[in-house]
Amino acid sequence: MIDFHCHLDLYADPMKVYDEVRRRRTEVLAVTTSPRAFAKTSQYFQGTDCVRVALGFHPELVKQRPSEKQLFLEQMRYVRFLGEIGIDGSPRAKQSIPEQIEFFDEVIHAAAVYGGKILSIHSRGAVKEVLQILGKYEGKYVPVLHWFTGSVKDAEKAIELGCWFSINPNMCFTATGKRVICCIPINRMLPETDAPFTQKGMEPYMPWDKTVTSYLAKENSVGFQEMNEIFHQNLLSIVSR
Numbered sequence: 001m002i003d004f005h006c007h008l009d010l011y012a013d014p015m016k017v018y019d020e021v022r023r024r025r026t027e028v029l030a031v032t033t034s035p036r037a038f039a040k041t042s043q044y045f046q047g048t049d050c051v052r053v054a055l056g057f058h059p060e061l062v063k064q065r066p067s068e069k070q071l072f073l074e075q076m077r078y079v080r081f082l083g084e085i086g087i088d089g090s091p092r093a094k095q096s097i098p099e100q101i102e103f104f105d106e107v108i109h110a111a112a113v114y115g116g117k118i119l120s121i122h123s124r125g126a127v128k129e130v131l132q133i134l135g136k137y138e139g140k141y142v143p144v145l146h147w148f149t150g151s152v153k154d155a156e157k158a159i160e161l162g163c164w165f166s167i168n169p170n171m172c173f174t175a176t177g178k179r180v181i182c183c184i185p186i187n188r189m190l191p192e193t194d195a196p197f198t199q200k201g202m203e204p205y206m207p208w209d210k211t212v213t214s215y216l217a218k219e220n221s222v223g224f225q226e227m228n229e230i231f232h233q234n235l236l237s238i239v240s241r
């Protein structure tokens with residue numbers, strides 16, 4: 001199984017989840033919410049074979065922590081995976097949109113210059129702003145839109161821009177999510193959980209959750225194993241670029 005956007009460091013007992021991740025051979029992209037959190041999480045998972053740690057700066061924190069912006073821009077030179085980064089236009093974060101746009105623009109510009117980066121991008125309530133910036137900088141980086149909540153039209157625009165999508169279980173339960181999933185090519189998607197922020201009943205989702213793979217297997221009239229294999233091929237095609 002694969003979880004391409006998981007806050008592994010934020011579970012109540014990350015090492016217990018990690019042991020299970022290894023036992024089940026789950027491939028996890030452990031996104032972080034600040035450069036400081038990245039440093040700490042990297043120490044834990046350095047050299048492990050199932051977990052890739054991404055350098056992140058959650059858009060909601062960008063205005064609160066200006067001193068970490070420079071740190072992020074310096075660190076990003078040395079890392080392959082970035083996330084979570086992006087823009088958040090939800091009511092709670094709306095007032096810092098100008099700062100978020102400015103910083104995201106700087107990060108994407110740098111990603112386009114460096115090349116080879118793989119990005120897990122947050123776009124809640126700000127899909128148009130995110131796509132506008134991605135459209136501005138062409139480069140050899142791979143943007144992966146995590147838990148995409150835009151319209152079908154937005155998704156089509158993102159596909160044209162070369163975006164990938166990590167599909168959250170919650171997208172499989174909403175009408176808009178299902179419509180968006182329908183228009184994404186099967187070779188541009190990966191599963192994610194965004195756990196522990198998302199819950200299945202009373203418990204957080206786990207990185208080895210089967211919801212997205214089961215849903216897409218059914219949609220594409222293939223078996224579960226075959227769908228899982230397709231996702232692993234997709235992951236391979238992203239990381240071998």
Ligand SMILES: [Zn+2]
Binds near residue numbers: 005084
């Ligand atoms: Zn997240």
